[in-house]
Structures are given as structure tokens and as C-alpha cells.
Amino acid sequence: MLQYELPVQVQEITSLAKNNVLKGQTDLIVLRHLACQLRLTLLTIEDTSEAVFPLRYQLTERQSCLHRILFYRPEQLLKEETLSFVGFxxxxxxxxxAELVSELFQADQQMLAxxxxxxxxxxxxxLELRPGRWYNLVVMQDFEVKADLKRVDMHQHAAYQLGPRTYDWIRIHSGIFPGGLAKNAPQLIKTRHYAFTHTVKNFQMHEVVY
Structure with a gap:
């Protein structure tokens, strides 16, 4: 799930009973770790002239945490220029x-392809940091890519149909990597926090611009 723009009624996050904080700087620690692992894995790649993209890697980190990595254009990640990112x-x-988990997984795999x-x-x-708590990092050349992402049919199905049934809440951080992954100094631009109300077709949202 990469982006949310849900056409339903919005309430203020201050009315939430739980998890009513944005945790931008805390989440940034994990996102920086994901970027570091991206860079380290990137440096192990040798000849990609005959590779089939996306390149897929799976790491097992501390406490058996599962970490999936997909490279779509790895050569561009080696450049020391500003990159954009979305952290979910x-x-x-x-x-x-279990049926919904399986449906979400299948939609996710189709979308990533x-x-x-x-x-x-x-x-x-x-990265699944602990059961049910996922951190996702999408690295892009610029934020114009997000418009293309939202037009992917499986993304729309996952975000609008499956997401509200799957999650209690999500936080979406938008930012940049000045100097690219080599610098690994991400800066947040804005954060959106969504909390879903499962008894009605509604959600609560709050946005902070840094």
C-alpha cells in the first residue's frame, strides 16, 4: 500500500481514542534502517545485464523479522542526487x-510486479518489525511518480477496498534523501495519519507539514 486518498468523510485525529500521535521522528529511525539495508544489498549486486527486474531479495533480521527488497532501477540508486521517498x-x-490476509498478499504481489x-x-x-506492524519504504526519483502509482489498478483495489478492512491505522510519511542513499539522511516533508472506523465506512485523518 503506497498512498491513500479516500473519498469519504474526514474527522480530526484529536478525537481518536488511541494512537493519536504522528511519530515522525521515531518512524524515521526505522525508515533510515531500511534505506541502509537497501544500500548494503545494492552494493552486493554484480552484473545485471541479463537480470529480470524487479530484482527480489529477502532478508531475515533480528528476532526473525522478515525484510523484503525489490530493485526496479538499481543503477539510479547509486547516484549521489536527491531522491524522494514515501514511508508507509x-x-x-x-x-x-486469514482469508483477508491472503487476499491482501496476493494483491500486493500483483501490484509490485x-x-x-x-x-x-x-x-x-x-519490513515486519513485529507481528502486524509493517514498515514500507518506496524510493522514487521525484514525487511525480506518486500520480503514476495511484493509477495502478491493483494499487487502487488494495488501498480503497482491502486497506480499510485490514488496518486499524496507517501513517504515511513523504520526504527526500538529499544526496541519495549514500548520505542516508532522510528529511520529512509531511505526514498523514489515518485511523479507520470499522463499524462504519469512515476514517479519521490528520496531516502535518514539516
């Missing part, structure tokens, strides 16, 4: 059923 942090609903057709998309990284 989510908390799954405690009563989510289609992203190869978006020229400005460079890499995708996903």
Missing part, C-alpha cells in the same frame, strides 16, 4: 481473518 507504517486490525512499468520508481522495501 501500518497497524493491522487484531481480528483480521506491475510497478516495473513506472519509470521513476527505483526500489521498494518492506
Amino acid at each position: 507504517v501500518s497497524g493491522r486490525h487484531v481480528s483480521i481473518d 506491475k510497478l516495473i512499468h513506472i519509470p521513476g520508481l527505483l526500489a521498494y522495501s518492506s
Whole structure:
């Protein structure tokens, strides 16, 4: 899930009973770790002349945390120029059923395969820090790529149909990497926090611009 723009009624986050903080700087620590792992994995890649993209890697980190990495255009990640990113942090609903988890996984896999057709998309990284708590990092050339992402049909289905049934809340951070991944000094531009109301078709949202 990469972006949310849901056409429903919006309420203020101050009315939330739980998780009513943005945690931008805390999340940034994890996103910086994801960027570091992207860079380290990138440096292990040798000849890609006959490679099939996206290049897929799977790491097992501390406490058996699963970390997935996909490279769409790795050569562009080596440049020391400013890159854009979106960081997606989510908390799954405690009563989510196995069928919905499977449906979300399948939609996610189909969407990631289609992203190869978006020229400005460079890499995708996903880490389950603990059960039900996912951190996702999407690295792009610039923020114009987000418009292309939102037009992907499986992305729309995952974001608008499956997301509200799957998550209690999500935080979406937009920012930049000045100097690229080599510098690994991400800066936040804005954060959007969404909390879903499962009893009605509604959500609560709050945005902060840094």
C-alpha cells in the first residue's frame, strides 16, 4: 500500500481514542534502517545485464523479522542526487481473518510486479518489525511518480477496498534523501495519519507539514 486518498468523510485525529500521535521522528529511525539495508544489498549486486527486474531479495533480521527488497532501477540508486521517498507504517486490525490476509498478499504481489512499468520508481522495501506492524519504504526519483502509482489498478483495489478492512491505522510519511542513499539522511516533508472506523465506512485523518 503506497498512498491513500479516500473519498469519504474526514474527522480530526484529536478525537481518536488511541494512537493519536504522528511519530515522525521515531518512524524515521526505522525508515533510515531500511534505506541502509537497501544500500548494503545494492552494493552486493554484480552484473545485471541479463537480470529480470524487479530484482527480489529477502532478508531475515533480528528476532526473525522478515525484510523484503525489490530493485526496479538499481543503477539510479547509486547516484549521489536527491531522491524522494514515501514511508508507509501500518497497524493491522487484531481480528483480521486469514482469508483477508491472503487476499491482501496476493494483491500486493500483483501490484509490485506491475510497478516495473513506472519509470521513476527505483526500489521498494518492506519490513515486519513485529507481528502486524509493517514498515514500507518506496524510493522514487521525484514525487511525480506518486500520480503514476495511484493509477495502478491493483494499487487502487488494495488501498480503497482491502486497506480499510485490514488496518486499524496507517501513517504515511513523504520526504527526500538529499544526496541519495549514500548520505542516508532522510528529511520529512509531511505526514498523514489515518485511523479507520470499522463499524462504519469512515476514517479519521490528520496531516502535518514539516
